[in-house]
Amino acid sequence: MKHEVTSLNTKKTIAASLKKFMEKKPLSKITVSEIVADCGINRKTFYYHFEDIQALLKWMLEQEAIEVVKNFDLLLDHEEAINFVIDYVEQNKHILNCAYDSMGRDELKRFFYNDLYGIMHSIVNHLEDILGTCVTSDYKDFVCDFYTEALAGTLINLLKNKQPYDKQKLIDYISITLKSSLPAILNADMNQKQ
Structure with a gap:
Protein backbone atom coordinates (compact mmCIF):
# COMPACT_ATOMS: atom_id res chain seq x y z
CA MET A 1 0.00 0.00 0.00
CA GLU A 51 5.26 6.50 -21.41
CA ASP A 52 5.60 10.12 -22.55
CA ILE A 53 4.27 13.63 -21.94
CA GLN A 54 1.02 12.80 -23.76
CA ALA A 55 0.40 9.90 -21.35
CA LEU A 56 1.12 12.25 -18.44
CA LEU A 57 -1.37 14.78 -19.82
CA LYS A 58 -4.04 12.09 -20.24
CA TRP A 59 -3.49 10.85 -16.70
CA MET A 60 -3.66 14.38 -15.34
CA LEU A 61 -6.93 15.14 -17.15
CA GLU A 62 -8.47 11.86 -16.01
CA GLN A 63 -7.40 12.34 -12.41
CA GLU A 64 -8.60 15.90 -12.16
CA ALA A 65 -11.91 15.64 -13.95
CA ILE A 66 -13.20 12.43 -15.44
CA GLU A 67 -12.34 10.15 -12.50
CA VAL A 68 -14.13 12.49 -10.10
CA VAL A 69 -17.23 12.63 -12.30
CA LYS A 70 -17.40 8.82 -12.21
CA ASN A 71 -18.06 9.09 -8.48
CA PHE A 72 -21.37 10.88 -9.06
CA ASP A 73 -24.59 8.95 -9.48
CA LEU A 74 -25.27 10.58 -12.82
CA LEU A 75 -28.92 9.60 -12.86
CA LEU A 76 -29.49 11.41 -9.57
CA ASP A 77 -26.64 13.94 -9.50
CA HIS A 78 -26.05 14.55 -13.20
CA GLU A 79 -26.56 18.31 -12.84
CA GLU A 80 -23.94 18.41 -10.09
CA ALA A 81 -21.57 16.36 -12.27
CA ILE A 82 -22.18 18.61 -15.28
CA ASN A 83 -21.57 21.66 -13.08
CA PHE A 84 -18.32 20.10 -11.84
CA VAL A 85 -17.09 19.43 -15.39
CA ILE A 86 -17.95 22.95 -16.56
CA ASP A 87 -16.17 24.42 -13.52
CA TYR A 88 -13.15 22.24 -14.30
CA VAL A 89 -13.05 23.47 -17.90
CA GLU A 90 -13.36 27.10 -16.74
CA GLN A 91 -10.68 26.76 -14.06
CA ASN A 92 -8.25 24.93 -16.34
CA LYS A 93 -8.99 26.79 -19.57
CA HIS A 94 -5.36 27.77 -20.17
CA ILE A 95 -4.05 24.24 -19.70
CA LEU A 96 -6.81 22.67 -21.80
CA ASN A 97 -6.30 25.27 -24.53
CA CYS A 98 -2.59 24.48 -24.49
CA ALA A 99 -3.43 20.79 -24.95
CA TYR A 100 -5.95 21.67 -27.67
CA ASP A 101 -3.43 23.86 -29.53
CA SER A 102 -0.79 21.16 -29.34
CA MET A 103 -2.93 18.14 -30.17
CA GLY A 104 -5.93 19.50 -32.04
CA ARG A 105 -9.64 19.06 -31.45
CA ASP A 106 -9.91 15.40 -32.41
CA GLU A 107 -7.01 14.30 -30.24
CA LEU A 108 -8.26 16.22 -27.19
CA LYS A 109 -11.73 14.76 -27.74
CA ARG A 110 -10.15 11.30 -27.84
CA PHE A 111 -8.70 11.92 -24.37
CA PHE A 112 -12.20 12.45 -23.01
CA TYR A 113 -13.92 9.84 -25.15
CA ASN A 114 -13.25 6.56 -23.32
CA ASP A 115 -14.20 7.87 -19.92
CA LEU A 116 -17.26 9.75 -21.15
CA TYR A 117 -18.29 6.65 -23.10
CA GLY A 118 -18.03 4.56 -19.94
CA ILE A 119 -20.18 7.08 -18.08
CA MET A 120 -22.82 7.07 -20.84
CA HIS A 121 -22.77 3.28 -20.97
CA SER A 122 -23.46 3.03 -17.23
CA ILE A 123 -26.29 5.60 -17.53
CA VAL A 124 -27.89 3.61 -20.36
CA ASN A 125 -27.51 0.33 -18.45
CA HIS A 126 -29.06 1.88 -15.36
CA LEU A 127 -31.93 3.36 -17.37
CA GLU A 128 -32.58 -0.03 -18.98
CA ASP A 129 -33.01 -1.49 -15.49
CA ILE A 130 -35.31 1.32 -14.36
CA LEU A 131 -37.43 1.20 -17.54
CA GLY A 132 -37.45 -2.59 -17.75
CA THR A 133 -36.14 -2.47 -21.31
CA CYS A 134 -33.34 -4.21 -23.07
CA VAL A 135 -31.91 -2.62 -26.19
CA THR A 136 -29.71 -4.43 -28.67
CA SER A 137 -26.00 -4.15 -27.99
CA ASP A 138 -25.29 -2.47 -31.33
CA TYR A 139 -27.99 0.14 -30.71
CA LYS A 140 -26.70 0.70 -27.16
CA ASP A 141 -23.21 1.25 -28.60
CA PHE A 142 -24.64 3.72 -31.11
CA VAL A 143 -26.56 5.66 -28.44
CA CYS A 144 -23.53 5.81 -26.13
CA ASP A 145 -21.29 6.93 -28.97
CA PHE A 146 -23.82 9.56 -30.08
CA TYR A 147 -24.12 11.14 -26.61
CA THR A 148 -20.40 10.82 -25.91
CA GLU A 149 -19.57 12.72 -29.09
CA ALA A 150 -22.13 15.39 -28.17
CA LEU A 151 -20.81 15.82 -24.63
CA ALA A 152 -17.15 15.85 -25.64
CA GLY A 153 -17.89 18.32 -28.44
CA THR A 154 -19.84 20.54 -26.05
CA LEU A 155 -16.93 20.55 -23.57
CA ILE A 156 -14.46 21.48 -26.29
CA ASN A 157 -16.76 24.20 -27.66
CA LEU A 158 -17.03 25.57 -24.13
CA LEU A 159 -13.25 25.54 -23.87
CA LYS A 160 -12.79 27.44 -27.13
CA ASN A 161 -15.73 29.81 -26.55
CA LYS A 162 -14.55 33.38 -26.09
CA GLN A 163 -18.08 34.69 -25.55
CA PRO A 164 -19.78 34.81 -22.16
CA TYR A 165 -22.42 32.15 -21.67
CA ASP A 166 -25.11 31.32 -19.17
CA LYS A 167 -23.69 28.39 -17.20
CA GLN A 168 -26.97 27.44 -15.55
CA LYS A 169 -28.76 27.49 -18.90
CA LEU A 170 -26.13 25.16 -20.37
CA ILE A 171 -26.50 22.77 -17.41
CA ASP A 172 -30.29 22.90 -17.77
CA TYR A 173 -30.10 22.18 -21.52
CA ILE A 174 -27.82 19.17 -21.05
CA SER A 175 -29.94 17.89 -18.18
CA ILE A 176 -33.23 18.28 -20.04
CA THR A 177 -31.76 16.58 -23.09
CA LEU A 178 -30.51 13.58 -21.12
CA LYS A 179 -33.64 13.23 -18.96
CA SER A 180 -36.11 13.47 -21.81
CA SER A 181 -34.37 11.87 -24.75
CA LEU A 182 -32.62 8.82 -23.27
CA PRO A 183 -35.75 7.15 -21.84
CA ALA A 184 -37.64 7.91 -25.07
CA ILE A 185 -34.82 6.46 -27.18
CA LEU A 186 -34.55 3.29 -25.10
CA ASN A 187 -38.34 2.79 -25.12
CA ALA A 188 -38.47 3.41 -28.88
CA ASP A 189 -35.88 0.70 -29.53
CA MET A 190 -37.86 -1.71 -27.35
CA ASN A 191 -41.08 -0.88 -29.22
CA GLN A 192 -39.42 -1.52 -32.58
CA LYS A 193 -38.40 -5.03 -31.47
CA GLN A 194 -42.00 -5.99 -30.74
Missing part, protein backbone atom coordinates in the same frame (compact mmCIF):
# COMPACT_ATOMS: atom_id res chain seq x y z
CA LYS A 2 2.86 2.38 0.86
CA HIS A 3 4.35 1.92 -2.63
CA GLU A 4 1.02 2.81 -4.25
CA VAL A 5 0.72 6.00 -2.20
CA THR A 6 4.30 6.97 -3.01
CA SER A 7 3.71 6.23 -6.70
CA LEU A 8 0.53 8.33 -6.73
CA ASN A 9 2.31 11.22 -5.01
CA THR A 10 5.15 11.04 -7.54
CA LYS A 11 2.63 11.13 -10.40
CA LYS A 12 0.90 14.13 -8.85
CA THR A 13 4.24 15.95 -8.49
CA ILE A 14 5.08 15.25 -12.14
CA ALA A 15 1.60 16.42 -13.22
CA ALA A 16 1.95 19.64 -11.20
CA SER A 17 5.23 20.31 -12.95
CA LEU A 18 3.63 19.76 -16.35
CA LYS A 19 0.84 22.18 -15.41
CA LYS A 20 3.40 24.78 -14.37
CA PHE A 21 5.20 24.52 -17.71
CA MET A 22 1.91 24.59 -19.65
CA GLU A 23 1.26 28.02 -18.12
CA LYS A 24 4.44 29.27 -19.81
CA LYS A 25 4.68 27.50 -23.17
CA PRO A 26 3.01 25.14 -25.64
CA LEU A 27 2.83 21.45 -24.77
CA SER A 28 4.98 20.54 -27.77
CA LYS A 29 7.84 22.65 -26.37
CA ILE A 30 7.84 21.00 -22.94
CA THR A 31 10.48 18.32 -22.47
CA VAL A 32 10.82 15.40 -20.10
CA SER A 33 14.21 16.84 -19.09
CA GLU A 34 12.56 20.05 -17.87
CA ILE A 35 9.94 18.15 -15.90
CA VAL A 36 12.39 15.80 -14.19
CA ALA A 37 14.71 18.69 -13.29
CA ASP A 38 11.79 20.64 -11.86
CA CYS A 39 10.62 17.63 -9.81
CA GLY A 40 14.08 16.58 -8.68
CA ILE A 41 13.66 13.08 -10.06
CA ASN A 42 15.51 11.14 -12.74
CA ARG A 43 14.28 10.25 -16.23
CA LYS A 44 13.90 6.62 -15.25
CA THR A 45 11.35 7.61 -12.58
CA PHE A 46 9.39 9.64 -15.12
CA TYR A 47 9.32 6.76 -17.61
CA TYR A 48 8.44 4.28 -14.88
CA HIS A 49 5.19 6.21 -14.38
CA PHE A 50 4.46 7.57 -17.87
